[in-house]
Amino acid sequence: MSGLTVAVEADGGSRGNPGPAGYGAVVLDIDSGDVLLERYASLGTTTNNVAEYSGLIAGLTAAAELGADHVAVRMDSKLVVEQMSGRWQIKNPGLRPLAAQAATLVAKFSSVTFEWIPRERNKLADALANRAMDEAAGKPVSSAAVDLDVTTEPKRERNWAPPSLDKATRLILVRHGETAMTQQGRYSGRGDVPLSDEGEAQAMAAAGRVAGISRDVAAVVSSPLLRCTRTAEHIAAELGNIPVTVLPELIECDFGDWEGLTFAEVRERWPEQLDAWLDSTSVAPPGGESFKTVSKRVRGAMATLLSAYPSSVIVVVSHVSPIKLVLRDALASSDAFLHRMFLDAAGVSTVDMWPDGGIAVRSVNETAHLR
Known part of the structure; x- marks a missing residue:
């Protein structure tokens, strides 16, 4: 087991x-x-x-x-x-x-x-x-x-007032900068492709935006793939050269046989499998990984971070799929969200979470820093 x-x-x-x-x-x-x-x-x-x-x-x-x-x-x-x-x-x-x-x-x-x-x-x-x-x-x-020494906090009151940031853990979610695969619209999962020149510039711009949100950052964590660790290094440097911690659970979905192909190429070669994948998070690409599997490891990673850095600011540098899954859960959305939400390279999203389960999504896919 x-x-x-x-x-x-x-x-x-x-x-x-x-x-x-x-x-x-x-x-x-x-x-x-x-x-x-x-x-x-x-x-x-x-x-x-x-x-x-x-x-x-x-x-x-x-x-x-x-x-x-x-x-x-x-x-x-x-x-x-x-x-x-x-x-x-x-x-x-x-x-x-x-x-x-x-x-x-x-x-x-x-x-x-x-x-x-x-x-x-x-x-x-x-x-x-x-x-x-x-x-x-x-x-x-x-x-x-x-x-029994039960210390659970009371259920949060629901209202329209801006929530207090007391005890909140802020997640600043950053998608990595552009790669050659991003430019060509190809499935890019476990392949360890580097940032393009444009991606390097985007990562530096994202670093400036993160610093604008908060310079009081407790940790910068990253997927183990180069396109993320390089983006994270730019952010860490902007924040005063704080260490970058690699969290394997933040790695992109394994797209299996679809790796490196465009959506049109997959549609031509695997039409039925593609439809099944689009219809259910339990379905994996041939030789790959389902979004349901990705979701389990990403939820585990979030729980680890919230436990390790309570009431802190954490920068999370990852990929499209893990970030979408975090945002889906934060927004209490359906699985359809995963195929309707677009995340730009080096886009920034911000989510606040409280120990009692309260969540406030502050921003999704900010890109003004890239213009």
Whole structure:
């Protein structure tokens, strides 16, 4: 078994059934049991089962944010475990949309297992669910949550006011400068092609734009390919020669047999495979890598950076596919975004992220510095 494996423990409750409800979910390191992420929220007035499914959805979403490949779900809801395992029918029409949403999340992982556990083994998630209900009712935090040292921050308020940058981690996403392949509109994945002369100039211009956004940069990280590391070197030099860190997970998608070809050439030789690839992120080019696979490693890289550089500014130099995937997730967009969004060589995008899951996309594909 390869890739990140986590446990998700989830719970939900309703004081009245239906009544004031809330859910809680924790993502745990499968070996150490350490808590990696926590989620909880109130749901207004609803039923126990709706709250339990909501906890599952929150836990699976959090596991996906960490880039997990394998998930072991543990819940004390026999109903949810049996229905998600396919052994019980979902007779309540009100639960079917929630089960479908959970199933869509399950499909994003390489494997997901479901296990029923007694309530006394689900104390963390139970405490979070009760905390959500207590806070919604204006009550002091329950003693169970205090005893368990639960420190998850409250759910962010939704409003139109500019979000405070307190505790935010800012990602400045930079696509590498132009190469000969870029000029010719060819698929350029794992081939290690250098920047063209124009690409060198673009990289220096991007460095100036990054410095204009922030000179207080904690790290410059890059894909291992030359076109990115060279772009990153220009940025690091502009920022005072700070080190460039190579992060292998930021490498471009492997386009396999399509490497070096134009879209028209691929259309002529692999028409059916191209249509299938355009229709689904789970489909890989012949001999290559699917966007779903790329997404998993890129999410893992983002989780690593957010953990290593909290409340900091990070410059991420990568390629079209990884940057599009980060922006897709940040904008809560569909997979169609990947084939509709254009990213210029040396374009700059800025995303702010908070520990409680809040996200603000500040800019996408800035190019004014290239004119």
